[in-house]
Amino acid sequence: MTTATAQTTQVYQIFIKATPEQIWEAITTPEFTARYFHGARIQVTADHYQSNGPNGETWGDGPVFEFDAPRRLVHQWRSLYDPDLVAEEPSRVTWEIADQDDGTCLLTVTHDRLEGALKTAASVAGPGWMGVLSSLKTLLETGEPLT
Amino acid sequence: MVTYTRLVDDDRVFKALGDPTRRHLLDRLFERDGRTLTELESELEMTRFGVMKHLRLLEEAGLVVARRQGREKLHFLNPVPIRLIHDRWIDKFTEHRVAALADLKSELEESA
Numbered sequence: 001m002t003t004a005t006a007q008t009t010q011v012y013q014i015f016i017k018a019t020p021e022q023i024w025e026a027i028t029t030p031e032f033t034a035r036y037f038h039g040a041r042i043q044v045t046a047d048h049y050q051s052n053g054p055n056g057e058t059w060g061d062g063p064v065f066e067f068d069a070p071r072r073l074v075h076q077w078r079s080l081y082d083p084d085l086v087a088e089e090p091s092r093v094t095w096e097i098a099d100q101d102d103g104t105c106l107l108t109v110t111h112d113r114l115e116g117a118l119k120t121a122a123s124v125a126g127p128g129w130m131g132v133l134s135s136l137k138t139l140l141e142t143g144e145p146l147t
Numbered sequence: 148m149v150t151y152t153r154l155v156d157d158d159r160v161f162k163a164l165g166d167p168t169r170r171h172l173l174d175r176l177f178e179r180d181g182r183t184l185t186e187l188e189s190e191l192e193m194t195r196f197g198v199m200k201h202l203r204l205l206e207e208a209g210l211v212v213a214r215r216q217g218r219e220k221l222h223f224l225n226p227v228p229i230r231l232i233h234d235r236w237i238d239k240f241t242e243h244r245v246a247a248l249a250d251l252k253s254e255l256e257e258s259a
Contacts, residue, residue, distance in 0.1 A: 009181050011225060012226075013209055013225045134230055137231075138234075
């Protein structure tokens, strides 16, 4: 397989059969995120993003730039969960939820400003975000996380 | 109608992938993401209109996402639909075996 250089802007889209409110709750409340986001307990408020591992260790901690429930969330990303990535510069994650009027929503996740975090870019690329998003979809549509 | 919608989505993905030009476009985006139509067009022996048509089919299948950035329209590879097809037939227990065979294939073919 050819390996691509890490992309400094990454875009992921997925259709999910759920309401915008359900998706919003799933990405902003720790009880939900723990079930599909590598076990991370993520709490997002209007001005702060906090992610903790199963034993309370800090996996993410930073400002929220936009908080427009249930449509748009923009927050800082730092990879505090991995000693190799901690020193890298912060990047940015944008979540957009677009209601499709057919019982589904189009969820777009854009991870950008990764120019100062190339190792993070490589680690979240492909399977990283895809795994999280397909697991989120499975959880919302079936009530069970992807095994 | 969940199943039906899902089948239609899968059909679009398979149809989009069933064409060498469109796979080539995805390969280019895999190498470097966020390209303009002009950039993509310059590497293909095809009219601008032809490339646009292929990009539109890829967008409809959800494999390419176009985003405006300033005055430019940039195209990004969205691998999620392929991942969902992967998840449907390959679970985490068989994944290792499949990956081992895929690695073996590429190793043998590279050394050949």
